[in-house]
Amino acid sequence: MRVLMLSWEYPPVVVGGLGRHVHALAEQLAAQGHEVVVLCRQPTGTDASTHPTEFAERAGVRVVRVAEDPPHLAFERDLVAWTLAMGHAMIRAGHALLREWRADVVHAHDWLVAHPAIALAEAADVPLVATLHATETGRHSGWLPQPMNQQIHSVEWWLANRADRLITCSAAMRGEVAQLFDVDPDGIAVLHNGISPSPWHVPDELVAKARSSARATEAPLLLFFGRIEWEKGAQDLVAALPAIRRSHPGTVVAIAGQGGYRERLIEETRKHRVRRAVRFLGQLPDRKLATMLAAADAVVLPSRYEPFGIVALEAAAAGAPLVASTAGGLGEAVLDERTGLSFAPGDIDGLATAVRRVLTDPAGAARRAEAARARLATDFSWDTIAEGTVEVYAAAKAAVPARGSTGDACAPPGRPELARPKIPSGNLLSG
Template sequence: MLSWEYPPLLVGGLGRHVHALATTLAAAGHDVTVVTRHAPGALLEEYAEGVRVLRAPDDPARFEARDGDMLPWALAFNHTLTRTALRAARTGDYDVIHAHDWLVAHAAMTVRDHLDVPLVATVHATESGRHQGWLPHPHNRSIDDVERWLAGEATRTIVCSDYMSDEVRRLFDVPAARVDVVPNGVDGLAWSPRPRAVAAARRRYAGADGPLISFAGRLVYEKGVQHLLAAVPALRERHPGLRVVIAGDGPYRKELENLSTDGVTFAGFLGGHHLTALMGASDCYVVPSIYEPFGMVALEAAAAGTPVAVADTGGLAEIVEHGVTGVKFTPGDPDALAAAVGSVLEDREHARGLARRARRRVHDDFAWPGIAAATVATYGKACDQDARRVTREAESVLAQVPVSRAAALG
C-alpha cells in the first residue's frame, strides 16, 4: 500500500483508514507492506501490528505548499516514496499495488510497471468535488488530471460510497464495471470512550447549565464549519449556556476563529482518547460538510454513543437515516442546521434512541473485518483481470508470428 499519511503521522481520515485496513488484512493472514511518509521520531522501517511499514525520509531540498498548491511538494515526495517502495520490492513478493489518492500516483505507476502487477486505486475524494466543480488555478486542474490518470490506469478503482462511484465515473470516464464500492470501516471498540475521560472532557468543555455540541475535522472550507458557527447564536438563544467545541486544524482556522461568537472553543487537533472523550461528552455531534465522500467521522461519533446531526449530502446521506440513526439538514443552511441540532437537544429520549440504533448499525455494517474482506475481493478481481490481459497480449504476439514458427513456439 502507498499512502501519504500513516500513524504516527496523521493529517485527516485517510491515515486512520489505511492503518485500520492494513492491520485488519494482516490479522486475517495477508502479508501487507505500507510505504508512507516519514514522521519525526518514527523508525524508517519496522513491523508494527503485523504490518511491514517503510517510511520515506524527505529529500534535503525543500518544497513548500503555498496558497494551496501542493504539487511541487507532492512531486518531490513521490521521488523519495518511489525509491523506498522499490527498496521494499527487492525483498518481497507482491500480488497487487494499492494506491490511496492522487498524492502517491507517480510512485504507484512506477512500482506497478517495475513489478508488473495490477494496480488498485482508492479515490477518497476528488479535487473537483472539494471545490464544488470549480477548478480556478492551474494546480487545481493539474491535481484533477492526476486523479483522472490514476483512476484510468488502475485495474480497479475503489470508492467509499455510491455518491463517489457516480462522481468518479462522471468525472473520469471510468467504466462502472471497474469501480467497486467498499465503505470505510470503524472499530467500534476503539471509539468507545472511557467514562472517566468523558467526565473530564465534560468538565473541561461544557458549561454548568447548558448542552455541549462538537465537531472534529480538518478546517477547510468544504467541511462547512462556517455554517455551524453561523447557527450558534440561534442555538444559544434556544439553549442558554450551550457550548460548541471545534476540534481540528487547517488553513481555514484563522478565518473561522474570526467568525466565532461566544460559547465557541477551538481545541486544536485532538487525537486518540482525547477525541473519543470529546465525542462521548457531547450531547450532539455535528457534521456540516458541503462536500463529503463518506463521512467516517459521523460513524466514529456514533460508535462513541453520541447522537449525530449531519448535512444531507454525499456519503453522509447514505450512512445516516433521518430520524432513525441521526438527523439530517440541508447543507449550507445554518437555520436548518440549528433546527436539526435543536431537535436532538430538546428530546433526550429521542436522542438516546438515535444513538443506540446508530451504534448498532456501526457494529453490523461497518466493522473492519467485513471491509477488509471486500477489499480482498477487489484485489482478486484485479489479479484476474490482469491475468486475462497477459493472456490476451500473449495470444496477440503469437498471432503475429509465422505459422511454422508459431507451431515451434507452441
C-alpha cells in the same frame, strides 16, 4: 495475497481520515493472513538526517517509511513539486523492496501517490488498484479555479483511468468519480470506511471535567471535530448558533481539529456575535477526543463536501447523538431519523432545527445514537471491508494479462497509453 499499499499518510503521520482508513485496512488484511507492505512517508519538513527511511513491522504489517529528499520543498508552498519529490523517494524505496519481495497487487490511496504506484505496479508487472477517497473538483464545489487545482485533477484522472480496478468509500463518490473521470460506474467497487464497534468507555469524572473546561456544565454542549476547512462546514454551525441559543440559552460549541480555515472561522464567530460561545480545542489525542464525544449533547457534522465521513462512525462508537448534513457519503453513514438527524448541506435553518430537536428530546436522541452504534458491527465492520478489498484484488489480477501474452516478451500487459486529459471549464459537477 502479497499487497504493496501506498499512502501519503499512515500513523503516526495522520492528516485526516485517509490515514486511519489505510492503517485499519492494512492491519485487518494482515490479520486475515495476507502479506502487507505499506509504503508511506516520514513527517513533513523532516529530512534523512532527522528522520531516515525506516523499516518496521507493526501488527503483522511491514511499514516502509521513506525520508524526504534534500531539496527545499514545502508542502504548504510547493504542493505539486513536494508530491512529486515524495513519489520519487517512494519509487526508490519501492524498487529496493521489489528486488527481494514480489507483490501480487499494488494498492494506491489517492492522487498523491499516483506516480509511485503506477511506476511500481509497472515495474512489478502486477495489477494496480486505486482507492479515490475524494476529488479536487468535489473539494471546490465543482470548480477548478487555479492551475494547481487543474494539475491535481489531471493526476486524479490519470490514476482513475490507469488503475485496473477502482474503489470509492461511498456510492456518492462512485457517481462523482465516474462523472469526473469518464469511467464506467459499474467497474467501481463501493467499500465504506470502517471502525471497531467496541464502545469508547469514558469515566464520568472525565466527562464532567470536559464539560467544565468547555464552560457547559449545565448548558448544552455541541461538538464539531475534523479538519477546519471550508468544505467541512463548521462556519454553518457557527451561523446557526444564535438561533440555537435563542431556544437553548448558553449553548456552547466546541471545535476540535486544525486546518487552514481556522482564522477565517474565528472571524465568523465574531461576525455572528458568538465568539465567547465557541471554544477552539485544537487537535485532540484519541483519549481526549473520546472524552469530548462522551460529554457532547450532540455531535454536529455540517459538511458541504464529504466523500464518506469517518467522523460519523467515531461519534457513533462513542454513543454521541448525531446531526449531520447529507453531503456525499454522510447521507450513507447517517440515516435520517434512524441513526441521527440530517439536513441539506448549507441549510442553516435546517441545521438549527435538527440541533434543537436533539436538545429538546434527549430520549429520542439516545435511541438514535444506540441504533447508530449497533449498525457499526454490521455495515462498517473492517473484517467485511477487508474481504471486499481482497475480492477487488482478485478481480484485478484476473483481468490483467501477463506480460508477453501477446507473443512479444517485451510487450506491456495490454494497457493503452493515455493522452493528457482536457480540463473542462465551468462547474464540472453541475447538472
